[in-house]
Amino acid sequence: MRILLVATAFNSLTQRVFAELQDRAHSVAVHLGTAEEGLRAAVRTSGAELVVAPMLTTALPESVWSRTACLIVHPGPPGDRGPSALDWAVHEGEARWGVTVLQAGAVMDGGDIWADAECVLPEEAKSDLYRGEVTEAAVGAVLLAVERFATGRWRPRPQHGPDRPAAIRTRPHFSQDLRRIDWGSDPTDLVLHRLRTADSRPGVLDTLLGAEWYLHGGRREGRLRGRPGELIATRAGAVCRATADGAVWIPELRRRRSPGGPATFKLPAVSALGGLLPELPEVAAPLMPQEGEDTWTDIRYTEDGAVGRLHLDLPGGAMSTDHCRRLLAAYRFACGRPTSVLVLGGGRGFFSNGIHLNVIEAAADPAAESWANINAIDDLVLEVLTTTDRLVVAALGGNAAAGGVMLALAADEVWCREGVVLNPHYRLMGLYGSEYWTYSLPRRAGTAEAARLTGRALPLTAGAAHRIGLVDRVIEAAPGDFTAQTERFARLLAASPALQERIAAKKAAREADERARPLAAYRAEELSVMHRQFFSPDEPYHALRSAFVRKLAPPPEG
Structure with a gap:
């Protein structure tokens, strides 16, 4: 079947869906962006029988979804709607989550469901979950939806009715207010939880050394201590910042973009801070940590x-x-x-x-x-x-x-x-x-x-x-489970x-x-x-x- 993948970026999920569909002998083209004229031209040029959108930050235009079947991958279970589904799931500590493949329509995330799949959400950073458990569920759901569409006999089911959730939950954009860290009072576990919801994008907006930065990533430090909020050490390009009851390592920072200024990008925290960084000890970690040693190194x-x-x-x-x-x-x-x-x-x-x-x-x-x-x-x-x-x-x-x-x-x-x-x-x-x-x-x-x-x-x-x-x-x-599996195979080898x-x-x-x-x-x-x-x-x-x-x-x- 001729399929056009439409995405905001050719990210990890889009690449995986592309490669999996090619492995199954589909003819797959890719178009990045949702601008109406370019997208309509891409549909015509590719001769697409089906449009699949694994990752979008803006809606598809009606002139496309009204003429060609368009399947949207939503990183949430049936009934969940909104632009920050995974952020909310990580923030609220959901143990199980899901992915829904639904048909594009006039209501955002409100179309009929072609397939859905469940996944677990262990306590990992949002980007790791997205590339891992969520991607696995999404790929399974996309392949099932494409197979169902190709038969021409299967009909998608509406999101309402006797076998659907009793209520639709539409949640707003996950704002920086919800990510904010109070370094004076927040304990390490809460700081790490906030950082996990935004480790890759968009980061946690914070003030550090008189400037505004997005913090990316967070790792626990079990030994070092300092006054809450202060920087206390560096290691491998990361900075260690004290919390109310401990400390965390922050590997990367991104300067907040000034109005009308150029786009900024992530850098190792020490490099990003440059001359703003006070003199701090570089506290090396042992290459071979002791049993139970609770400190991070890359x-x-x-x-x-x-x-x-x-x-x-x-x-x-x-x-x-x-x-x-x-x-x-x-x-x-x-x-x-x-x-x-x-x-x-x-x-x-x-x-x-x-x-x-x-x-x-x-x-x-x-x-x-x-x-x-x-x-x-x-x-x-x-x-x-x-x-x-x-x-x-x-x-x-x-x-x-x-x-x-x-x-x-x-x-x-x-x-x-x-x-x-x-x-x-x-x-x-x-x-x-x-x-x-x-x-x-x-x-x-x-x-x-x-x-x-x-x-x-x-x-x-x-x-x-x-x-x-x-x-x-x-x-x-x-x-x-991959680490344990490789260790088992390595012992056999x-x-x-x-x-x-x-x-x-x-x-x-x-x-x-x-x-x-x-x-x-x-x-x-x-x-x-x-x-x-x-x-x-x-x-x-x-x-x-x-x-x-x-x-x-x-x-x-x-």
Whole structure:
């Protein structure tokens, strides 16, 4: 069937729906935005039999939904209406929630229901829930709705009637007044709860050091204390702020946009504050925390017998120069431990999306920072590629893109949760790419497939990636269960009688590959292109990067 996806942005849910529908042999086109003229033209050009809208911030025009069937994905159960459904659910501590696929009509969220699905809502940040449990429910509901529509025999059911909720609940936009933190009296649990409802978007509006900021993310600190509201320490780019009974780490900040001023964007908190930040101690956390140690860090190492694991906590999946260098040091530490299997990642959040475009955009010299960042991530990937005394597993419980995918492909095995979306390409940012992709991608998928993936620049489901050789194991697990599943599989791998034989064969293969063409040659070739793209002001990378970090429409090609 010919389907047009309409969305405000090609976000994680839209990408997943796109890839899942393509896997089922539908012809899928994408249109971003709901401006009437452009959307009507997209419907005509695509010949769409059905419009599916996974993520919208504005309503579809009547001239479209009155002529073509349009299915809207609402992140709430049947009967729930309003623009901030998930915000309200997290705010009110809902243990179970749902997603409804309904037909667009004159009443916002009031159309007939084509499908719905339930999901649990564990105590996680809103963005993690959206990419995890909510996306799983949404994809299941969309696929069922599309199947029902395709038969031509199924009829959607109205939202009212004997088998529908007794009352429709329409809730307003979730305002900043509801997110406000009183640092003088709010306990840590309440502060973290407020931060969880807004970790990615829109953030919690607050006053800090005489300026207005949106706070993004929040992690518990179990030891440090200070006067409520004051900043008391820094760590890995985050700031620690005291609460009424403890403290929290805030990884990222975004300056409030001034009236008529340019769009602002998230940055590591220390970088965002810059010269406003008073002199604070940088309180490092141990790479190997003690049992029960209640403090946050973005990189930590744990060990279970012959299995080591590097845990990553990457806001938005971005890896700055500093983060890459610290991760490289942690990786080298892990390789000095007496283990035979090393797992990289394995949490429910993003695995990695490559270089940190926001930090680059904010740099005094973005070209120089781009160059430093790509070399830092290349150094990390090289270390993974040349690890020959153990097996390395990249465990992807969350999405990965660009250099993050190539980091995963440097490992001996790639394990993905079933719901993960991969974007193994760089073209949408106007880049050729590095991270030794010209070595890793063809050796797994073949030269022709590597060219197709990087040229088409489209997302892949974990299942599709498995079929073409990018992924070795697809794990069916709920987002919160993936870590335990990877730990179980890693223990089985470490106990395998064939493990040492595999390690020896890996070492021999790496030596043979190095004789055929050194890794340094791949890197030099990739970086020769990247250097031009970074340092030439006429390259599209600069405008594309600026638009991306500010969440603006990308400039037209050409």
